[in-house]
Amino acid sequence: MSQLALLRAPLFSPSNREIPLRERLRLALVITRRELRDSLRDWRIMTPIVILTLLFPFLMDFTAGMARDFVLRYGGQNALIAERLNPFLLMIVGFFPVTFSLVLALETFVGEKERGSLEPLLSMPISDSELYLGKMLAALVLPLAASYLAISVYLTGMVFSSGWLPNSLMLLQMLLLNSMKASVMVSAAVIASSQTSSVRAANLLASFIIIPMALLVQGESILLFWGQYDVLWWIIAALCVADLILVRMGIRIFNREEILAREMDELNLGRVLRDFAGYFLRPPEQALQRGVHPSPNLWRMLRHDIPYLLCAHWQPLGMVLLTLTGAIALGISLAAQWPLPEGAIRLDALPQDTFERVPQLGFLPCFSITGVFFNNLRALVLAGVLGIFSFGVMPLVLLMAPLALVGFFAAQVAALGYSPLVFVATFILPHGFVELPAAIIATGFALRVGAALVSPPSGLDVGQGFLLVLADFLKVFLLLVLPLLFLAAVLEVEVTPQVVLAVYGMRP
Amino acid sequence: MIETANLSKHFGFIRAVDGIDLNMREGEVLALLGPNGAGKTTTVRILAAILKPTTGWARIAGLDTVREARQVRRIVGLLTEVPGLYTRMRALEYLDFFGQLHGLTSRQRAARSEQLLRRFDLWEARQQRLGEYSKGMRQKLALVRAMLHNPLVLFLDEPTSAMDPHSARQVRQAIIELRRERRTIILCTHNLSEAEALADRIAIIRRGRIAALGSVPELKRRLLGDTLLELRVGTSLDGLLPLLQDLVQVQECGVDWVRYTTSTPEMVNPQLVQRLSERGVPVITLSEVPRSLEEVYLRIVGEAPSDEDVHEPISSFESTPVLSQQ
Numbered sequence: 149m150s151q152l153a154l155l156r157a158p159l160f161s162p163s164n165r166e167i168p169l170r171e172r173l174r175l176a177l178v179i180t181r182r183e184l185r186d187s188l189r190d191w192r193i194m195t196p197i198v199i200l201t202l203l204f205p206f207l208m209d210f211t212a213g214m215a216r217d218f219v220l221r222y223g224g225q226n227a228l229i230a231e232r233l234n235p236f237l238l239m240i241v242g243f244f245p246v247t248f249s250l251v252l253a254l255e256t257f258v259g260e261k262e263r264g265s266l267e268p269l270l271s272m273p274i275s276d277s278e279l280y281l282g283k284m285l286a287a288l289v290l291p292l293a294a295s296y297l298a299i300s301v302y303l304t305g306m307v308f309s310s311g312w313l314p315n316s317l318m319l320l321q322m323l324l325l326n327s328m329k330a331s332v333m334v335s336a337a338v339i340a341s342s343q344t345s346s347v348r349a350a351n352l353l354a355s356f357i358i359i360p361m362a363l364l365v366q367g368e369s370i371l372l373f374w375g376q377y378d379v380l381w382w383i384i385a386a387l388c389v390a391d392l393i394l395v396r397m398g399i400r401i402f403n404r405e406e407i408l409a410r411e412m413d414e415l416n417l418g419r420v421l422r423d424f425a426g427y428f429l430r431p432p433e434q435a436l437q438r439g440v441h442p443s444p445n446l447w448r449m450l451r452h453d454i455p456y457l458l459c460a461h462w463q464p465l466g467m468v469l470l471t472l473t474g475a476i477a478l479g480i481s482l483a484a485q486w487p488l489p490e491g492a493i494r495l496d497a498l499p500q501d502t503f504e505r506v507p508q509l510g511f512l513p514c515f516s517i518t519g520v521f522f523n524n525l526r527a528l529v530l531a532g533v534l535g536i537f538s539f540g541v542m543p544l545v546l547l548m549a550p551l552a553l554v555g556f557f558a559a560q561v562a563a564l565g566y567s568p569l570v571f572v573a574t575f576i577l578p579h580g581f582v583e584l585p586a587a588i589i590a591t592g593f594a595l596r597v598g599a600a601l602v603s604p605p606s607g608l609d610v611g612q613g614f615l616l617v618l619a620d621f622l623k624v625f626l627l628l629v630l631p632l633l634f635l636a637a638v639l640e641v642e643v644t645p646q647v648v649l650a651v652y653g654m655r656p
Numbered sequence: 657m658i659e660t661a662n663l664s665k666h667f668g669f670i671r672a673v674d675g676i677d678l679n680m681r682e683g684e685v686l687a688l689l690g691p692n693g694a695g696k697t698t699t700v701r702i703l704a705a706i707l708k709p710t711t712g713w714a715r716i717a718g719l720d721t722v723r724e725a726r727q728v729r730r731i732v733g734l735l736t737e738v739p740g741l742y743t744r745m746r747a748l749e750y751l752d753f754f755g756q757l758h759g760l761t762s763r764q765r766a767a768r769s770e771q772l773l774r775r776f777d778l779w780e781a782r783q784q785r786l787g788e789y790s791k792g793m794r795q796k797l798a799l800v801r802a803m804l805h806n807p808l809v810l811f812l813d814e815p816t817s818a819m820d821p822h823s824a825r826q827v828r829q830a831i832i833e834l835r836r837e838r839r840t841i842i843l844c845t846h847n848l849s850e851a852e853a854l855a856d857r858i859a860i861i862r863r864g865r866i867a868a869l870g871s872v873p874e875l876k877r878r879l880l881g882d883t884l885l886e887l888r889v890g891t892s893l894d895g896l897l898p899l900l901q902d903l904v905q906v907q908e909c910g911v912d913w914v915r916y917t918t919s920t921p922e923m924v925n926p927q928l929v930q931r932l933s934e935r936g937v938p939v940i941t942l943s944e945v946p947r948s949l950e951e952v953y954l955r956i957v958g959e960a961p962s963d964e965d966v967h968e969p970i971s972s973f974e975s976t977p978v979l980s981q982q
Contacts, residue, residue, distance in 0.1 A: 167726075175757060178753065178756045178757055179757075182742070182745075182753050185745075185749075186742060186744055186745070189744045190744065260740075263740065263743075264736070264738030264739070264740035265740035265741065265742055266740070267701075267706070267734075267736045267738075267740060268734065268736055268740050268754070268798070268801060270706050271704050271705075271706055271729055271732070271734040271736075272729060272754065272757040272758065273726045273727070273729040273730040273757065273758060273759070274726070274729075274757055275726065404706055404707065408701065408706065408707070
């Protein structure tokens, strides 16, 4: 057997997917160990960690003692404040060392890039997720260990100074809170590190992590002083979800090419607009082909682009449909739980001026075509904007609400002896058969816009991916959703009332 | 061992690599030459399965660099332009780390590290922090890292830059030995004499394309013309030139010397010497006039602006290689 054959034999069999999880974890841990060793040898990292771990908790013990004495001496019966101070300081003592995870994580990729050590690492037989996991763990382990140690030191001091110890549930909450906060900060910082070209740029981006964290710590402080410990579980759960999203986002958008090729973090508005215009004006299947001249051909967009985009987005549209079905089912089940009293809804003799009195309900400025149109438009635009900040979740929630109401009232109507089908056919369908598809399409595309931040379209970075889906969203919104919304508003104002009154109206 | 077809890599509007077709056999050394920004490093990064091509494909030992990236990275060794060492580590620790990532056992790692560190005179410095290493030592250690897992294919980006003559010689010797061991090597360098000495073939990259590909003699013949020969005789050449001109193309001449070119020196030279001997003209020397690779290189890249200044390839420039590949 030739040397080539000998060398090939053990290497060729496993594909990436066939590599056992244990082996993948081993590779990630090799990276973690090296980074940890590196951090432990750096006095610039170790000195503050030691201070925050060993000296700061003693200072907190001292502060707690002083504050307790002050409150007991001058606060009279307000000893509760002193009691609530201890968990607050426990949280602070654990949180300070955790902030170091941000420093470590921010430079994890971009720091290596600046030192030139990233390329040899990227040339190793490891996958992106192994590399990413290894780096994340490395940034997490040391600050978390320091946080736990600081908590231990603080509690030891408290036992000796005042005899106070938290109950096991509170201790668990504090440990989980700090762990989740560290994890969220690290995942966000690793994303920043893998998407910037210099440590300086990554550090500047850190404020986007620090500000929400600072707000969170303030919120937790309020909860701790008010003794709302149960709410902390919800915060832990929310952090857990945020962490999962960030880790998923980080792994998805981690891109060796981007890391190696990116040289500048300059925001070039001209280029952004040019790219956006290109994505908007080219046929969708050629959107990424910069060689294709962008042409504002309205007829082509209507005949070709819109149907193409609708077919290409069958997954988010299907998801919206599924969610809406769930919302209707939820409305029906809620109706069973909270039935309306008999006579609450009377459909057998609706007065002829029913629809003229709609503005009195308060959710429409006036029951006119423009009023209905702009109301629906505002709701869908808001859903689109919220979709960006909620990774696509909020548009779904916003659309679920009216559909749940439809289900709720249809079920109530049925319970009161009316036909739910006639109810839906008269109140909803005349305009709904146009309005609902418009809302579903807009929500589906808004969902894709939000999801693009976590999972950009294949082959694109976050920025370009976002521009592409935003261009698709805008194209569909302007050319399809807006006309449908207008038509729906016309039908809702001109046709639906006639149908409703024809079926349920008071006979003159 | 290495195959590429229409290999291209675009970064936005910049075409870093633009349709490279390459075919290398096992044990071959190819020198990749070209100005800064020509696309050498990007090409190597694609071949080392770090970057994905925008179009086209590359295979290393039959493995696709995109679909089988992990396996490709196992059989290639990459010496990057910057050594990129972890300066707080020591040499053995450093090699141990990369050995673990390559899946070598601890015994293999220790043995291989010692063997290579001794080979490159770094064994004595194994306990020093890498931050204390000189530039040359760092470069050598980076080369050791690339060779640690005994790769079938090596990509060496400026392997002897920043090295003293002794170290550079060690590295060149190592490359020769690797070739003897049937390793396939791509050598990116600006050192043309090194490329000429080490490489079986030369590829000159210009604006992301292979502008010339072939062995050094082939390139010289194609770009600089037929072999230039110099004949020195013991008497004056007066009246003898017409005798030569029907055999060769005389380029220059002096009293007792003449320079000529011929496409078939193996046939022409014996005839020429015979003719002169028949006339009683003693031939003192007949030798090839040395022409450097630098002339070839400059002929291709020297007259146009730097590739760093011009990102968009000029379509009319060398759309096909000067020489077809072997």
